[in-house]
Amino acid sequence: MKPLVFNNTVLRDGHQSLAATRMTTAQMLPAAAPLDALGFGALETWGGATIDSCLRFLNENPFTRLDQLKAAAPRTPHMMLLRGQNIVQYTSFPDDVVETFVRCSAKHGMDVFRVFDALNDARNLRTAIRSVKAAGKHAQGAICYTTSPVHTPEKLAALADELVAMECDSICIKDMAGLLSPRITYDLVKTIKSRHTLPIVVHSHETAGLALASYMAAIDAGADAVDTSVTPFANGTGQPDTVRMQAALAGHPRETHYDPRALFELRKYFEGVAAELTKFMSPANDRVDSDALCYQVPGGMLSNFRTQLVEMKMADRFNDVMAEVPVVREALGWIPLVTPTSQIVGTQAMLNVKFGRWKNLAQATIDIALGKYGRPPGPIKPEVLALARKQSGQEPVTGRPADLLAPRMPALREELATKKIPPTDENAVLFAMFPRETEAFYHPKAAAPAPVVVTPVAAGNASLNPPPFTGKISRYALTVDERRYETSVEVIN
């Protein structure tokens, strides 16, 4: 029986999914050696939103983080999430920027590059995968799972064929929204395994409470690895926790044997980190959210929706907008509902309800229709395509979107020099994606604010630390069940 391995995502997706990507390198480092010693298949430590968060919120150089984590956990392969041609941003970058980013990441110690494209357009993966192979690293091609009439196991498995043709070293089934069901997972893994011998990793989220059961089905179908995390940066909108996943395999022919005591110590450690990150942890985001199942859209999309509808004074149209979502999705070729496409679809659904169907096209809708994000999984509705052409005065992009982009590296290096930022490749790729944030990192206008560390003052019940009541408006730091809220109170009568 083939051994099963767990990857651990706590240092990347764990806190990205459950704590707004706010874990600092200082909070990660004490856990790095214990994580390294546990013998996971890979440690996901970088990429996704962490690079943005380092620069935007944490005043950290992302490459320094990678250096430090690699030094602290040298034994286990490090893994990162790479958004193909988008690198770790939301729009396409020129090939030379993608190549440089991958080369720099490899130089700083990254081992496994998990590369995906939200539209599953293999052309958006090509440059990244080729760069990873050129750096002598492990290229893992990802298949984004979503549900639609055009996302059949056969179609998704066909992408696996393309990934294999691009010489990927392994394949990841990436279920961002937690929509995989056990039976579909089983069929998908079996279908790919029947055609290819390379390893398959399954990555899911417990958003709808199906991930662990789907992992079990994947394991029965022969998957080689699954992604798990550490409580409290696990379960809910994150990956299943390692202890739980291991418990689920008790007595299974492929059961794992990660040291329970070490896992328990890690959990205790990360509970302390979570207490420091209280203000970023949504009270409900580690719960099962059957909204995702009721509406067939990702859980996070719904809370955004509700807020936006209130802002647009359309709160009473919620059901109409929800009913419009599949209409928009179908018209845009059944694009997966993931950031940023979930927002594009949601916004267009609201516009359709408010102004009449296709009376008002958002710019992003036009861009999707014209193929600027890549080739959608299904055809664009002719009526919408015609409107997009007319309103933009542009013709659809039929080739690879990045083919339209000129090389930028020389210009980026010059711009860095002008701005008195060391013109390294690392800085150039960061500046390409996050120009304002990178500049602010090197030239902070004021001293960076100290990182916020919230220490819970009481557990179990509400506590209040009120200042003397001196005026009409008073500010309170409220700590309720270990969550801190900064509030202001205005006496209005």
Place this chain on the structure above:
Amino acid sequence: MKPLVFNNTVLRDGHQSLAATRMTTAQMLPAAAPLDALGFGALETWGGATIDSCLRFLNENPFTRLDQLKAAAPRTPHMMLLRGQNIVQYTSFPDDVVETFVRCSAKHGMDVFRVFDALNDARNLRTAIRSVKAAGKHAQGAICYTTSPVHTPEKLAALADELVAMECDSICIKDMAGLLSPRITYDLVKTIKSRHTLPIVVHSHETAGLALASYMAAIDAGADAVDTSVTPFANGTGQPDTVRMQAALAGHPRETHYDPRALFELRKYFEGVAAELTKFMSPANDRVDSDALCYQVPGGMLSNFRTQLVEMKMADRFNDVMAEVPVVREALGWIPLVTPTSQIVGTQAMLNVKFGRWKNLAQATIDIALGKYGRPPGPIKPEVLALARKQSGQEPVTGRPADLLAPRMPALREELATKKIPPTDENAVLFAMFPRETEAFYHPKAAAPAPVVVTPVAAGNASLNPPPFTGKISRYALTVDERRYETSVEVIN
């Protein structure tokens, strides 16, 4: 392929597990007809702690509740949880009281009696099962699942043989602590199915986040039914929610087809009920609790433990006490850790750590050792048995504990008459179990307090409704993320 059915537990275990059994009949009735129309295998509507709660907290006659629910949901069989010789209490009752209770329940419309004994001592089930059969109703014998060296699938399946010999109509695998893993579930169901043809129901809790995956394994092994509930009285310490369980079966040969729209409406309804029961819903009790997996004890036991250790000024001995738990459990014949045995084991573990092992035996420990609760799964440690005999001056009970109890029905009727309570069979059995509460129900000393209904005043963020700040101590009603906290604030400097 044999059809799969779901039972629905929202009206009993759903709120017992997630809202301290506080759902009122008035809150249940609007949901009864929609639940009835969904076509569940059974609706669990009564028994367990609900009868105690009706009398103690809700000022309701439990039999009136049953009458009303039965009238409102006449189509689906009603199911109750019965603690064998303990009826719905914690100690043994004479056979005539058990018989009368079952006869009254059947008369008021109960259809399916799920009968269990915490020690899995079949002798404690005999009278109840015989009474159910005599009333022409469905007797479902339950096997309590727990983990220990003596709780092998073969030993547990042997209890199934006894249940079949007692002419049970079906068998329930009852996993109170949510410790079943998929593989063990599969083996257990397969083992029983290989010997018997009667239907098997699996009942678990998501406490450790394994229930849904274990249900999937049970279904693959041929189980006939699983217990589900309705969000927000589902998941966490409760059963998996119906929508989620059905989603997990998508594409499965035995997939179910409960109306998603009706389920969604029910969920919306019960969200309103949960808002009314906010003060009884623990903020964290619908989350995955891997404590249960780390310590191999039920989640609820740990929070009690921590509180008790603080009270006993032993908070620093937590790990010692946890390490002592399996020692005590083994000495008491590996009794399952369920209320009340979890408290008995926990208390003895604390006493052992505080005073030295077996230096101070609690009365309940002595009773367990002497067989007063029934026959434990394994042998009592001779040293502990000798101490129990010496300290109590009593010999062990080797027969069925209830054989030592004289009939009580005539005396109970007399006592009711003396107390001016209508001397019906219904009142007699309630009075036998809950004398003070039954008397208070008929002769309230003061008007019953109005039920507390907490209406959330804001969602999403903290809000404060402060009274004018007039003195040193001020009371605030705090609503944070839809939870209301009544607090007082004292300015101390």
